[in-house]
Amino acid sequence: MHCGADHAAPTRRNSPEVADIVRRFGGVFCSAHNPTPEQRAALSDVERCRTARLGGHTDVCLSCGYEHPQYNSCRNRHCPKCQSIAQAKWVAQRSERMLPVHTFHLVFTLPSELRTLVMHNRGLLFDLLFASASDTLKTLARDPERLGAELGITMVLHTWTRQLQFHPHVHAIVTGGGLSLDGERWVPSSSKFLFPIQVMGKLFRGKYLDALEKLYNKGGLRIPDGFDFKAVKDALYKTDWIVYAKRPFGGTDQIIRYLGRYTHRVGISNDRIVTITDTHVTFRTKNGKCITVTGVEFLRRWVSHVLPRGYAKMRHYGLFASGKAKVKLARARALLETTTQKPPAPQREWTLEDTLRDYRDWMSELTGNDVGRCPRCGSGLVRRPLPTSLQPANARAPPEAA
Numbered sequence: 452m453h454c455g456a457d458h459a460a461p462t463r464r465n466s467p468e469v470a471d472i473v474r475r476f477g478g479v480f481c482s483a484h485n486p487t488p489e490q491r492a493a494l495s496d497v498e499r500c501r502t503a504r505l506g507g508h509t510d511v512c513l514s515c516g517y518e519h520p521q522y523n524s525c526r527n528r529h530c531p532k533c534q535s536i537a538q539a540k541w542v543a544q545r546s547e548r549m550l551p552v553h554t555f556h557l558v559f560t561l562p563s564e565l566r567t568l569v570m571h572n573r574g575l576l577f578d579l580l581f582a583s584a585s586d587t588l589k590t591l592a593r594d595p596e597r598l599g600a601e602l603g604i605t606m607v608l609h610t611w612t613r614q615l616q617f618h619p620h621v622h623a624i625v626t627g628g629g630l631s632l633d634g635e636r637w638v639p640s641s642s643k644f645l646f647p648i649q650v651m652g653k654l655f656r657g658k659y660l661d662a663l664e665k666l667y668n669k670g671g672l673r674i675p676d677g678f679d680f681k682a683v684k685d686a687l688y689k690t691d692w693i694v695y696a697k698r699p700f701g702g703t704d705q706i707i708r709y710l711g712r713y714t715h716r717v718g719i720s721n722d723r724i725v726t727i728t729d730t731h732v733t734f735r736t737k738n739g740k741c742i743t744v745t746g747v748e749f750l751r752r753w754v755s756h757v758l759p760r761g762y763a764k765m766r767h768y769g770l771f772a773s774g775k776a777k778v779k780l781a782r783a784r785a786l787l788e789t790t791t792q793k794p795p796a797p798q799r800e801w802t803l804e805d806t807l808r809d810y811r812d813w814m815s816e817l818t819g820n821d822v823g824r825c826p827r828c829g830s831g832l833v834r835r836p837l838p839t840s841l842q843p844a845n846a847r848a849p850p851e852a853a
Contacts, residue, residue, distance in 0.1 A: 467724040469531055469753065472732055473498040476746030483747060490754040496525035500532050503837070510832040512825035520837055529757055531721045538715035542707050548771050548780060550603060551787060553627035554706050555645045556697040559584035559655055560620035562690065564683050569619055571673045574759040575666070577619065581606055583659040584621050585768045587694075590654065591646045592629055592769075600629030600638040601779065603770035605710065608758075611718045613736040615752035622713050624706065627699065630770060630783040637786045648694055656692035660684060714765050718756040 473494050480486070486494065499505050507522035524533045561569065561580060569576045585604055592602045603626040612618045628639035666672050667680055674680060725733040725741055732749040733741050744752070758764060767773065770780045825832055 466721065467727045468721045469719065469724065470497050470500060471727055472724070472746055472749055472753075475727060475729075476750055480747045480750040484751055484754075486754050487757075489760050490757045493527055493529045493754065493757045494750070496527035497530045497532075500525035500527070500530050507837040508834045509837050511835055512828060512830050512832055514830040515825060515828045517825050517827045517832075522837075528715075529717055531717050531719065534715040534717060538711045542711040548603075548767075549706055550626055550770070550780075550784060552639070553642050553699055555623075555625045555627060555699050556709075557588075557623040557625060557645070557651070558620055558695040558697070559587075559623065560618070560693070560695070561659075562687055562692065564687060566617050566619070567675050567678060568672070568680075568683075570617060570755070571675045574762055575671070576663075577608060577758075577762070579659060579662050579666075580619060580621055581608070581766055583655055583662065584623060585766075586658055587651055587655045588623065588625060588646075589769060591650065593632065597646065598629055598638050598640060600631050601769045602626050602629040603780070603783075604768040605771055606766050606768070607710075607713050608764040609713075609716070610756045610758075614742055615718055615734075615749070615756070617752075617755045624710060626770065630779055630786070634779065634782055637783060637790060642699060644696065644699075648696055649691075651694040652692040655694060656687070656690075659692075660687060718753055 477494055477498065481491070481494070501507075501522040501524055503522060505523040505525060507520060510519045510521060511517070524530070526533050528534075559580065561576075565576075585606060588602060588604055592598045592600055605624045607622045607624075608619070609622060610617060610619045625645060627642060627645065628637060630636075631638050663672075664684060667674075667684075672680075719734060723735040725735060727733075727746070730745060731743050732746050733743040734749075735741050770776055770783055823832055824830065
């Protein structure tokens with residue numbers, strides 16, 4: 452199904468949102484599927500996000516009388532409306548760790564045969580995915596026949612396809628080279644590839660399945676009905692596990708922007724929702740195509756990507772890890788500055804002032820507009836609390852000021 456011109460994105464005020472789908476189908480979905488506490492919380496938060504039910508304030512201009520209500524955000528990390536500022540803060544925090552070297556983007560994906568097992572052991576087997584993928588890169592990098600060095604690695608967990616199907620994989624942003632194991636020099640990799648794809652796939656497969664079997668033998672896994680662990684494991688040892696490598700890219704600024712795009716993506720953005728009827732939801736997939744599913748099925752797919760409470764979906768290894776690795780990172784940066792004669796990457800420590808910055812400062816930085824100023828006369832806006840009783844419970848956020 453292709454999206455024609457009739458499905459062009461409507462105005463902000465009338466655009467359908469995930470929150471509208473929750474309001475319309477959430478009750479039926481919860482009765483039919485019994486979601487987890489984390490999934491229920493995500494559904495509730497998204498439904499209430501930027502409505503009067505969470506309270507808010509009105510921006511008032513004392514010079515011209517302009518008023519514009521603003522409702523509070525839910526701040527749930529699965530909410531498609533709450534990621535822009537979180538992304539900007541994360542990028543600012545990570546910028547100090549970037550190195551002025553070419554970088555690779557790798558994707559480690561679990562085979563489809565394991566998805567049911569992962570669904571029943573989410574946190575545990577997500578951890579194993581991170582560990583196996585990072586160990587694969589670290590093992591190959593430390594091999595003296597390859598680099599004999601320690602890489603800088605940032606990994607981000609994703610669990611979805613464009614059709615919202617469950618598809619666990621990690622994106623790895625990896626430095627093109629590393630600090631020698633004795634800490635005396637920077638060892639660059641080829642600018643065209645890091646390690647052979649087939650070698651990474653075989654090593655990744657071996658590490659994951661070996662650790663998975665140990666968990667099974669200890670009784671540490673929840674086995675779903677009808678899942679033959681031994682048969683699946685034996686079959687997976689005979690299949691190729693593909694590690695996908697995207698084209699290398701370089702430049703600190705480009706890397707940071709790219710990282711931000713991946714780290715705070717959620718399963719689906721509101722601008723991909725095309726229509727919502729009394730029974731179905733249509734949303735964009737890719738290449739101009741759309742898919743239509745029932746509202747309950749949409750929510751079933753959507754909540755399958757809600758992570759366990761407190762789960763860290765962004766992790767750093769090697770030179771980018773915390774703790775003692777920060778000393779190695781500083782050493783690597785110093786060596787690169789000496790050998791390349793390039794100016795060092797801008798260093799900016801994350802401060803208490805950054806943490807306490809008002810959301811309007813972040814929005815001004817993201818949009819290029821001073822949201823603390825009246826759009827009519829340019830005077831400063833005054834914030835006044837907005838009583839929740841002034842709006843109905845399902846009130847949506849107003850459109851952005853013109």
